Amino acid sequence: MSCPKKPDYLQALSLLQWPLSYLAIFLILQPLLIYLLFTSLWPLPVLYFAWLFLDWKTPEQGGRHSAWVRNWYVWNHIRDYFPITILKTKDLSPEHNYLMGVHPHGLLTFGAFCNFCTEATGFSKTFPGITPHLATLSWFFKIPLVRDYLMAKGVCSVNQPAIDYLLSHGTGNLVGIVVGGVGEALQSVPNTTNLILQKRKGFVRTALQHGAHLVPTFTFGETEVYDQVVFHKDSSVYKFQSFFRWIFGFYCCVFYGQGFHQGSFGLLPYHKPIVTVVGEPLPLPQIEKPSQETVDKYHALYMDALHKLFEQHKTQYGCSETQKLVFL
Template sequence: MPCLKQPTHFQSLILLQWPLSYLAMCGRHSAWVRNWCAWTHLKNYFPITILKTKDLSPKHNYLMGVHPHGILTFGAFCNFCTEATGFSKIFPGITPHLATLSWFFKIPLVREYLMAKGVCSVSQPAIDYLLSHGTGNLVGIVVGGVGEALQSVPNTTTLILRKRKGFVRTALQHGAHLVPTFTFGETEVYEQVLFQKDSWMYKFQSCFRSIFGFYFCIFYGRGFCQGSNGLLPYSLPIITVVGEPLPLPKIENPSREMVDKYHALYMDALCKLFDQHKTQYGCSATQKLLFM
């Protein structure tokens, strides 16, 4: 059986990406780490690109919703944690931070590695710090979280968002602009085995999450040999579209009604962003975003 030629260094890239797919105190950017040539190989494998629809002014801070989670969040990692797709040139004056589980910051060396890429904890104190110290900070939160990862299968556009309103409250408290993003192709690069909620495997996955903070997903992609299955992702395009920022007033103690109002505006903006670009990036004209 003939073996496919793999991109240079790709096996090592997967090993580096593995803990970062579920990433995560406040990231200390290292231009050297963010510009490793390994990230360029990763970008070219799929390839991964970022599309700007509006400028982001360095005079403001931003809270960015990252959708969907996918299995390993390749798009958000490559676009916001590295310079492989040229983030600093596309959004000059903006410092990106991708929030992830605080659990990873308890591991020596892994903690320093994540922080060098600008990754921050998804804890409230870390996000409050970044949004209250200076301007030009952009904090990305994968709003659907690990629950969305468990539903990640090709050709799905279902997001866990309807009851996730904490990020809107935080944005209001700091007067940060909300930025919707959608990554087309994120759910296409892996297949996942899904289990019924009454099955023992689903119960094991739930137990695993209660202990470690994320689900034990059973997924597969391509292997090293043609026609075989393995853990390598399919080399399909991943495109992150960054939408227009939604300005929010600064309210120290926003009411529930105020949070609901801007949450609804955010969902509308996300739907419009998806509808404007879906046919260009592989979705049908009739496909809609579904919120859980």
């Protein structure tokens, strides 16, 4: 178990506001919209819902970045809490589109969020001319206000139409997919590097259909910031977790970190450095209907590139020389 140090309170509160802001939208702003319908201010929610109807397809048509939201200073406090950094190994040309594999999922995907959904680590300066989009569960974009907040940070839907749109309209788009998905969250245990990737080939097929370059990334430290209680697959708790995922689309993981006071337990993550290493892009030909053999070929090349990326940087960013990257 990690030995926690005393957290900076401003950084800790900034970190907590990230998930709590969504909770506030659910419990405060959305009920407020409904309440206003029965007051003299009813035109406000009516106008919003009318605009929502007209704007319904936007999450599948490139979304709506907000430089203002991405540059909020609060993201800097989240960055400094761990701290979080991004490392570029090769330039990304704005003349191409890219499909980026994000590994590992971790529990809350701190590294991917801070690096690709905010400017806290200077993404636009590191990769000039590249517009990042991090894909997440589609049903989030059906929730009023939440969808707008997500799109402002550059988050897009993980469904096929949304990804196809970004990879076929213009250039300089970088679409990040957490390939292991929510199932990989259960693999998020300190001192392990298990990735669900062996049978995940849809992203390779999509990249081939658009001629997009594949970009491997690995976030060191993502699985080190929380301890997780892992349950046996035959246990009732695991069955509940599976049922929860069937209903909501993600697992209800049992995890803990540190509290506000030194040496205490809580839901704050441990202060462990998180480093996202962005690998060299792998050029792919554009094939409208790639064969399974072709998909398998480039999937193998991608896994090899990801493995090399991990091996080249693992000892520099907290892994032991003997630690292996395991593909499940």
